Amino acid sequence: MLPAVVKLCCGISYPHLRTATGLQRTAAAVIGLEMSHFHRWGQVQRHSSPHAALSDEPKSTIVVPCREEHYQTQGRVAMEAALGMLQEEGGWKLEVTESSGDIICSKVLRGKKVFRLQAVLEASVDDLYDVLFVRVEQMHQWNPSIQRIRVLQRLGPETVITHEVSAATTGNLIGQRDFLSVRHSCKHRSKVFLGGTAIQLEALPPQSGFVRAEDGPTCIIIEPVGDFPNKSKFTWLLNMDVKGWLPTSLVNQAIPRAQLDFTKHLRIHLQTQRPPV
Numbered sequence: 001m002l003p004a005v006v007k008l009c010c011g012i013s014y015p016h017l018r019t020a021t022g023l024q025r026t027a028a029a030v031i032g033l034e035m036s037h038f039h040r041w042g043q044v045q046r047h048s049s050p051h052a053a054l055s056d057e058p059k060s061t062i063v064v065p066c067r068e069e070h071y072q073t074q075g076r077v078a079m080e081a082a083l084g085m086l087q088e089e090g091g092w093k094l095e096v097t098e099s100s101g102d103i104i105c106s107k108v109l110r111g112k113k114v115f116r117l118q119a120v121l122e123a124s125v126d127d128l129y130d131v132l133f134v135r136v137e138q139m140h141q142w143n144p145s146i147q148r149i150r151v152l153q154r155l156g157p158e159t160v161i162t163h164e165v166s167a168a169t170t171g172n173l174i175g176q177r178d179f180l181s182v183r184h185s186c187k188h189r190s191k192v193f194l195g196g197t198a199i200q201l202e203a204l205p206p207q208s209g210f211v212r213a214e215d216g217p218t219c220i221i222i223e224p225v226g227d228f229p230n231k232s233k234f235t236w237l238l239n240m241d242v243k244g245w246l247p248t249s250l251v252n253q254a255i256p257r258a259q260l261d262f263t264k265h266l267r268i269h270l271q272t273q274r275p276p277v
């Protein structure tokens, strides 16, 4: 629920929000998130711990985790869940092998079909981190499957809340979708991990004309290949509920296709970015 104060300040009410354009809604969502931060010091709970009487803390209050921490935790938990799925080695079924060497396997895990793409890319781990996380808003410039990606909120250097809109391309049999997600990044040793999952924000309800899809838990692992500074192994676990009434067989073809298209355009982008030798 948008805080009443925000509604008053902006002169908006929920029915107005429903008819607002994408940008207005995005702005409202950002304001909603900002406002929730003001609440963080105000949120108190009764101490029910039996040790409360023994401690020096004020008896009646503890600060509950703020929204910022809540989303950071959600991002981290999603990443861990996705990594857990990738670690389960057995039972992967080969779906596609491309001439580029890209491989997609799938597996049904906890009732959901998850897809794993494995590819080798001609770029360093840091460059890929830059393209896939830091400059995520520029993705539509090189990926025709994406109409727009907006970072609605940065929650520290590792976590962002994003709104992604897929493109209405002719090859897209599913139709346009929009996604609202928390995306979490982490560098560990020489590897980079990008995890995420769908979130819900009442301030940014599904937009008219779009079906709000949900991805996650998802994870991308980027790791160096041997001693090659400009080569990385790219592993991408994707599982998605595209929503709407669509045959499962169609959805199960579209998701790996979307992963292969993404990787193809990423390769082209990396090639054009590199200065000629």
Ligand SMILES: CC(C)CCC[C@@H](C)[C@H]1CC[C@H]2[C@@H]3CC=C4C[C@@H](O)CC[C@]4(C)[C@H]3CC[C@]12C
Binding pocket: 132, 133, 136, 145, 146, 164, 165, 166, 167, 172, 174, 175, 177, 183, 194, 196, 213, 215, 218, 220, 242, 254, 255, 258, 262
């Ligand atoms: C409806 C389906 C079949 C069609 C297209 C959906 C596409 C455009 C969506 C689905 C999942 C999305 C991805 C999910 C996770 C990430 C990780 C992040 O670090 C960069 C963006 C990226 C890579 C998203 C880009 C857009 C994406 C690929």
